[in-house]
Amino acid sequence: MSKVKSIEELMKIKERALKELQLRDTGKRGKITVAMGTCGIAAGAKETLRAIVEALAENNINDVAVVQSGCMGLCEVEPTVEVRLEGQEPVVYGHVTPENAKRIVKLHIMANQIVSDLMVRKGEM
Amino acid sequence: MPLTTSTVLICAGGACISSGEASVKEALKKEIRKYGLDEVVRVVETGCMGACSLGPIIVIYPDGVFYQKLTPRAAEKIVQEHLLKGRIVQEYLYKMPTGEVVPEAMDKLPFFAKQVKIATRNVGYIDPSNIEEYIARDGYFALNKVLTQMSPEQVIEEIKRSGLRGRGGAGFPTGLKWELTRKAKGDRKYIVCNADEGDPGAFMDRSILEGDPHTVLEAMVIAGYAIGAHQGYIYVRAEYPLAIERLQIAIAQAKEFGFLGENILGSEFGFDIEIRIGAGAFVCGEETALIASIEGKRGQPRVKPPYPAQSGVWGCPTVINNVETFACVPPIIIKGADWFRSIGTPTSPGTKVFALAGKITNTGLVEVPMGITIKELLYEIGGGSSTGKKIKAVQTGGPSGGCIPSEYFDTPVDYESLQKLGAIMGSGGMIVMDEDDCMVDVARFFLEFTVDESCGKCTPCREGTRQMLKILEKITSGEGSEKDLIELETLGNIIKDTSLCGLGQTAPNPVLSTLRYYRHEYEAHVREKRCPALRCKALVRYVIDPSKCVGCTACARVCPVNAISGELRKVHTIDNDVCVRCGSCIEVCRFGAISKVSP
Ligand SMILES: Cc1cc2nc3c(=O)[nH]c(=O)nc-3n(C[C@H](O)[C@H](O)[C@H](O)COP(=O)(O)O)c2cc1C
Ligand code: SF4
Ligand code: SF4
Ligand code: FES
Ligand code: FES
Numbered sequence: 109m110s111k112v113k114s115i116e117e118l119m120k121i122k123e124r125a126l127k128e129l130q131l132r133d134t135g136k137r138g139k140i141t142v143a144m145g146t147c148g149i150a151a152g153a154k155e156t157l158r159a160i161v162e163a164l165a166e167n168n169i170n171d172v173a174v175v176q177s178g179c180m181g182l183c184e185v186e187p188t189v190e191v192r193l194e195g196q197e198p199v200v201y202g203h204v205t206p207e208n209a210k211r212i213v214k215l216h217i218m219a220n221q222i223v224s225d226l227m228v229r230k231g232e233m
Numbered sequence: 234m235p236l237t238t239s240t241v242l243i244c245a246g247g248a249c250i251s252s253g254e255a256s257v258k259e260a261l262k263k264e265i266r267k268y269g270l271d272e273v274v275r276v277v278e279t280g281c282m283g284a285c286s287l288g289p290i291i292v293i294y295p296d297g298v299f300y301q302k303l304t305p306r307a308a309e310k311i312v313q314e315h316l317l318k319g320r321i322v323q324e325y326l327y328k329m330p331t332g333e334v335v336p337e338a339m340d341k342l343p344f345f346a347k348q349v350k351i352a353t354r355n356v357g358y359i360d361p362s363n364i365e366e367y368i369a370r371d372g373y374f375a376l377n378k379v380l381t382q383m384s385p386e387q388v389i390e391e392i393k394r395s396g397l398r399g400r401g402g403a404g405f406p407t408g409l410k411w412e413l414t415r416k417a418k419g420d421r422k423y424i425v426c427n428a429d430e431g432d433p434g435a436f437m438d439r440s441i442l443e444g445d446p447h448t449v450l451e452a453m454v455i456a457g458y459a460i461g462a463h464q465g466y467i468y469v470r471a472e473y474p475l476a477i478e479r480l481q482i483a484i485a486q487a488k489e490f491g492f493l494g495e496n497i498l499g500s501e502f503g504f505d506i507e508i509r510i511g512a513g514a515f516v517c518g519e520e521t522a523l524i525a526s527i528e529g530k531r532g533q534p535r536v537k538p539p540y541p542a543q544s545g546v547w548g549c550p551t552v553i554n555n556v557e558t559f560a561c562v563p564p565i566i567i568k569g570a571d572w573f574r575s576i577g578t579p580t581s582p583g584t585k586v587f588a589l590a591g592k593i594t595n596t597g598l599v600e601v602p603m604g605i606t607i608k609e610l611l612y613e614i615g616g617g618s619s620t621g622k623k624i625k626a627v628q629t630g631g632p633s634g635g636c637i638p639s640e641y642f643d644t645p646v647d648y649e650s651l652q653k654l655g656a657i658m659g660s661g662g663m664i665v666m667d668e669d670d671c672m673v674d675v676a677r678f679f680l681e682f683t684v685d686e687s688c689g690k691c692t693p694c695r696e697g698t699r700q701m702l703k704i705l706e707k708i709t710s711g712e713g714s715e716k717d718l719i720e721l722e723t724l725g726n727i728i729k730d731t732s733l734c735g736l737g738q739t740a741p742n743p744v745l746s747t748l749r750y751y752r753h754e755y756e757a758h759v760r761e762k763r764c765p766a767l768r769c770k771a772l773v774r775y776v777i778d779p780s781k782c783v784g785c786t787a788c789a790r791v792c793p794v795n796a797i798s799g800e801l802r803k804v805h806t807i808d809n810d811v812c813v814r815c816g817s818c819i820e821v822c823r824f825g826a827i828s829k830v831s832p
Contacts, residue, residue, distance in 0.1 A: 111489075111490060111491025111496075111499075112373075112490050112491050112492070112498060112499075113491065113498060113499030114498070114499060115374075115377050115381070118368065118373060118374065118377055118498075121365055121368045121369075122368050122369055122371070122374075124365070125363075125365035125366055125368055125369035126369040128237060128365075128366070128369070129359070129366060129369045129370070132240055132242075132294035132295060132297075132358070136295060139295075141319060144270075144317070149269065154272075157238065157273065161238065173238075173295035173296075174238045175238050175239055175295065175296075175319055176238055176239075176270070176273060176316075176317070176319075177317065177318050177319035178317045178318035178319075
């Protein structure tokens with residue numbers, strides 16, 4: 109670490125560190141849950157999770173939490189991801205490859221459009 | 234971008250450590266690894282979160298779920314259920330005294346909801362060993378503002394306008410202290426942080442040092458800039474090893490980032506900080522004694538004036554401030570004096586951290602706006618009595634403070650109101666007492682502390698307090714007279730007026746305040762040889778109620794001195810000449826036949 113000499117450099121550190129800290133905020137607009145059961149991980153859920161976190165970071169979205177859960181009981185369509193935005197019914201997506209994950213972020217999170225070709229279920233379980 | 238999805242904050246404050254934080258942390262980490270979650274779940278140790286009676290505690294973000302009273306087994310379950318499956322584990326959530334389970338988000342717990350956090354804004358939230366997390370919460374932005382946009386005079390003006398007063402006890406206006414030191418003659422000047430924290434029961438300073446060390450460093454550099462000092466010392470007691478370790482880490486990081494040393498943040502200004510470790514004598518918290526101790530001399534107070542502002546460390550003008558005082562400085566610089574004044578009362582702006590202890594449900598640290606009433610503090614935040622018995626008094630301000638009776642619980646908490654009641658703010662210790670506490674005994678307890686801690690330099694403090702203690706011991710053993718009460722008062726007032734330093738000047742407070750509000754208890758002791766709270770051993774007897782005793786012999790078997798006699802299935806009796814008042818028999822009697830009486 110070289111010494112901080114200006115407000116711009118300080119801001120840069122702040123922005124970087126804030127992303128990490130904002131994960132701790134409870135006042136989120138929504139939550140993306142990635143199923144990380146054994147079969148989810150085998151089907152590539154870790155890569156999916158990484159893609160989601162990266163897509164959110166690239167687009168400076170920090171009011172959506174990402175968490176992992178265990179098996180959702182949908183082994184045949186793994187990796188599965190559930191998107192829950194405030195005031196809307198939760199949507200479960202299947203076959204979420206890293207590319208699909210990016211589409212979900214772009215469309216569902218950013219443009220509020222459900223990605224119908226990936227959707228496997230809508231509504232509370 | 235690190236791939237973190239959940240963060241588990243685990244409190245590594247003193248209370249949580251002693252209730253088993255380490256094994257909970259181990260179990261958490263092990264279980265997280267076992268499920269392959271170590272890549273995405275971070276475990277961070279923080280400073281005290283305040284809810285010490287509930288420890289060990291963790292908070293899981295982003296959900297903000299607060300789990301309490303954990304065991305390693307509980308930690309495993311939380312990993313399996315919450316972190317892996319996203320299901321909240323009900324059994325470790327906080328429950329209200331009414332049994333109701335509380336909404337999981339931490340900031341909605343009644344204990345936290347009423348608090349306003351300035352000095353402890355980051356404690357329990359950031360990773361204290363990670364400077365970037367401090368920066369993320371606007372850390373070092375105040376320093377940058379000061380160095381690039383404000384003259385030293387403007388900094389002092391802002392602190393003066395904020396009305397910030399010292400949180401270490403006396404409540405002296407901080408801005409004025411800085412101004413006096415800036416104006417004092419001398420080429421070299423110093424900044425000292427008083428982190429001695431000798432008040433038994435108070436640990437807010439430790440908690441800030443452990444949970445947010447950078448805020449103290451930042452404020453000290455700002456103070457240095459304001460008064461024209463280039464060197465600072467943090468005087469911290471040796472019993473605080475974790476605080477010392479965190480400070481060392483923080484100082485090294487601040488140097489690396491260029492917030493300490495030469496050309497801070499690219500400016501012309503340079504400032505360095507060293508840690509000085511104190512042996513932990515109460516009197517070393519007194520400013521002149523502390524300065525002597527930093528200079529390597531024996532920690533004894535001297536006559537004031539000259540005040541440290543004129544002649545402090547090595548005879549140079551010195552600002553000495555308390556940890557909590559410093560922790561308020563960066564937010565004031567960033568948000569402005571008006572913002573600070575909008576919290577608290579006109580004469581005591583801002584917040585104060587209190588350490589709740591004694592017979593109260595939520596023991597721990599709370600930060601509240603000044604002006605909150607004692608009642609709100611004890612009942613709404615503190616959760617009321619922990620014993621089911623009525624709260625009788627609260628002792629504020631540590632060993633040199635005073636007792637406030639429940640009739641006055643509508644009083645707002647600020648410097649002036651407490652002083653009017655014969656108590657003080659002190660460093661913010663609050664010890665709650667219920668009807669089982671004897672106020673004469675309480676006064677004796679605090680005086681015993683002072684007698685032990687008096688440095689012995691001046692006679693009134695050394696001899697006078699000892700004399701007062703003797704009288705109190707006489708009273709609690711049933712040998713006191715009315716004359717003794719008068720003598721206690723006279724002596725107390727003389728000691729207050731003639732002692733050299735604040736220790737002696739305030740030592741009689743617990744006695745004088747209890748004499749003022751609980752004179753009837755003293756009178757019961759001297760006139761009727763009776764202890765109304767059944768506390769003073771010499772004045773109580775243990776008796777067996779013949780109508781309740783079934784002769785089970787349980788008490789006789791447990792009595793360590795064979796004071797109880799009686800045959801099987803016949804009424805037992807206690808010989809009070811033999812009884813040592815240990816209370817064991819009351820505990821074992823399943824028929825409620827034994828009680829304490831006085832006389
Ligand atoms: C016996 C005695 C003990 C004290 N102990 C402490 C202490 O532990 N911490 C502290 O900050 N101030 C303590 N003080 C008060 C200091 O002398 C001094 O007033 C204070 O550090 C000034 O800082 P402040 O204006 O920020 O409160 C003590 C005073 C006395 C008389
Ligand atoms: S335990 Fe109680 S009931 Fe039993 S002998 Fe003792 S006093 Fe009597
Ligand atoms: S109080 Fe202790 S010493 Fe006294 S009678 Fe009971 S058990 Fe024996
Ligand atoms: S583990 Fe994903 S459906 Fe079974
Ligand atoms: S030590 Fe953990 S809450 Fe105070």
